[in-house]
Amino acid sequence: MRAKIRHEFLYFALRNAKLRIGLSILLLFAAAALVGPMFARYDPNAYVGPPAHPPSPEYWFGTTTFGQDVYSQFAHGLRSTLVVGLIGGGIGTMLGVLIGLVAGYRGGLLDEILNMFTNIVLILPTLAILIIIAAYLTVRGILVESIFIGCTAWPWAARAIRAQTFSLRVREFVDLARMSGRSPLKIMLTEIAPNMMSYLFMTFILQFGGAILNAATLDFIGLGPTQGMSLGLMMNNAVLWAALQLGMWWWLIPPGAAITAIVGALYVMNVGLDEVFNPKLREL
Amino acid sequence: MGRYLGRKLAIYLLTFFFAVTIDWLIPRLMPGNPVDTMVARMALRADVAEVLRSYYIRAFQLDLPLWQQYLNFWIALSRGDLGISTWLFPQPVIAIIYRAVPYDLLLLLPAILLSWIAGNQAGAMAARVRWLDNTLLPLSYILTATPYMWLALLLAWALGHVAGLFPIAGAYSFNIRPHLSWLFIRDLLWHWFLPFTSLFLVMFGGWAIGMRNMIIYELEADYSRYLEALGAPQRLIRKYAFRNAMLPQITGLALQLGAIVAGTLATEIVFAYPGTGYLILQAVQNQDYFLLQGCFLFIITGVLLANFTIDIIYALVDPRTRLGMTGE
DSSP states (O other): OHHHHHHHHHHHHHHOHHHHHHHHHHHHHHHHHHHHHHHOOSOTTSOOSOTTOOOOSSSTTOBOTTOOBHHHHHHHHHHHHHHHHHHHHHHHHHHHHHHHHHHHHHOHHHHHHHHHHHHHHHHSOHHHHHHHHHHHOSSOOHHHHHHHHHHHHOHHHHHHHHHHHHHHTTSHHHHHHHHTTOOHHHHIIIIIGGGGHHHHHHHHHHHHHHHHHHHHHHIIIIISOSSSOOHHHHHHHHHHTTHHHHTOHHHHHHHHHHHHHHHHHHHHHHHHHHHHHOGGGOOO | OHHHHHHHHHHHHHHHHHHHHHHHHHHHHSSSOHHHHHHHHHOOOHHHHHHHHHHHHHHTTTTSOHHHHHHHHHHHHHTTOOOBOSTTTTSBHHHHHHHHHHHHHHHHHHHHHHHHHHHHHHHHHHTTOHHHHHHHHHHHHHHHHSOHHHHHHHHIIIIIIISOOSOOSSSSOTTOOOOSSHHHHHHHHHHHHHHHHHHHHHHHHHHHHHHHHHHHHHHHSHHHHHHHHHTOOHHHHHHHHHHHHHHHHHHHHHHHHHHHHHHHHHHHHHTTOTTHHHHHHHHHHTTOHHHHHHHHHHHHHHHHHHHHHHHHHHHHHOHHHHTTOOOO
8 A cells, every 4th residue: 555655656746747847957956066076176265267267168167356266166055055955944844843743732831832932933034133143153164054044944834834733633543542642742753744744845845945045145145154165155255356347247147046946946846746745736 | 903913013022022132142142252353353462452352341331240231232222222333433323224224115115015016916817827827937936936136146247237227336326416306316216226126026926926826726715616606707706816815915925024125135235235235244244243233123123013014904904804803
């Protein structure tokens, strides 16, 4: 039975054009992030070539105002962007699931408190908090950045999962599990969570995209990683060092184009998954 | 309706309290302290640095007990005292922020309102027309996935640098002083157009997708089917669907405010537009912590006020809230 369900899921997943397109783009960029830096001939921050040189066989994506190799920066930046998305999105999803499940399952006073807290963090503009935290950290790494991004991104996920848990916890199979004496934690993890697995997966995808966009904005404001390279930081440097005024499109365009493609692919994948998981939306 | 707004107001006050506490707590919680950083940057002799350090600690009242510092922070805040900027020393932070506010509003208000209206109309239309759906939807997905600053960079490069149609920096030309005349207003609008357009386009995508999905959902709802069975004209059904779909879009606007503000900050940085985003960039580069914290409080206050305004509008638009019939 299990195998058959999985088979059916794969069948509809592979038939879905949106999912196919989104996943291919994402895998393409993931592969580029994995092997790209190996082809980079220079250190991303080293001054290696003539300043402001357009793309050429020697410098594939051109060079910056200071003669840094844009391709090396791009390849390394892509890698850290995806890492931030994975870790930040992962933490955001995990916190959202945890808080949403507990609030929805326990109900009562605990729910009131958690819900109030969720609402407060939901209203606070995420980026404003990230700015104030990042500004006071003198040394910032990609990992710390992703943790902070994850810790501020969970509220909408928690709210949605809480609502789902509410509707699931009154079902018979949950009652049955409770009567059989299972611990609440076990019921949450083995009875309720698997029943909204598709939803949790889609939450992760949206959190993934959100973390990438948040990181890009934070880096662009100049509060990105102090060591290393990221796509947002590239755009920040490009704007600060007059790439716009000098018309250095090879420095301005690639980082944002990659972010747009990745996040767009994630959104399209999400719509595709929705159609796969929800039989009502399937186009037959 | 009074109860509904009262509840919302209570949450906003609590949020404000929470935000101010964060604003106060974070500098004290983080490793390393700003006074040390500030003194270290001056590169003084060790004994002079020590004197200056103790002076700063007294000046910023960091030698008081924590609860007193916290209380003083609130008292200062209630008088509108956000400290003195170190970047534009000795101007008070609040005065610097006041100067930036008009530019923020000039960009934000038209961009939010127009994109919301246009996006909703386009989305509702797309749910009706197949070819529009097939073109508008992919475009909207690309737009909504675009980081704000990248679209801004793209427009600035294409229309500003290559085509030379629009200026790419500042809110008005350097050779004009702000005054009330056609010349100045025209110049202002000319500088305003690109940042506005890039904000408008990114937001437009999101609203169009949301509205399209909502309309399709509403047209599947029982009341639509019932109206259809009664033989009501399509236009009437669409009208009802649109009205019902608008409510989640209003809530969506409240939820999106944070992201919109973030996008505006980034867009202002691209165009060196003298709003809060530009201030934050300067504050970060000059390590002006007071200005940064002031901007933080200003953004929070703005977002909370906007949220409350949206709640009032929601209550006015939705008869159920108006009559106190929902638990929301």
